[in-house]
Amino acid sequence: MAFPKIGNLAPAFTLTNQNGEKVSLKDFRGKKHLVLYFYPKALTPGCTTQACGIRDSAEAFEQRNTVVLGVSPDSTGKLQRFIEKHGLNFDLLSDEEHKIAEKYGCWGLKKFMGREYMGLIRTTYIIDKSGRLRHIIDRVKTKTHDTEVLNWIDEHLN
16 A cells, blocks of 8 residues: 655545544645544554543644544444543544545554554554645654654644
């Protein structure tokens, strides 16, 4: 799979959030920057660290006119439990059939403990107000993810 090209319009999507509501890329066009981050599995250590960093930086994202959405192959029920357990203050989207992950080029072959399997590759996309893909982070560090994203936005979008 290949990533979408920076500078092009980001691939369109409509997914269901933890509350069963539809969320689409077009909902943000002309209004806010969008950080779309794909993570493998809710309620796991690395994904929790990453999500809690975003939660704790909510005010900084808001000051930058930026919305953050997390996307995983988890069910909406599991996403709701993740939000409740960790007090997350942003939407999580369910991509159970990984169709959007495939469009964004972050569904692929993974290796873990000598085993190979298809899965979600942790990747972040920064999309500007016009809906154009501006940046891809494909080597996400869960502990510093929020800071890395905010620094990039400060340097390029504000």
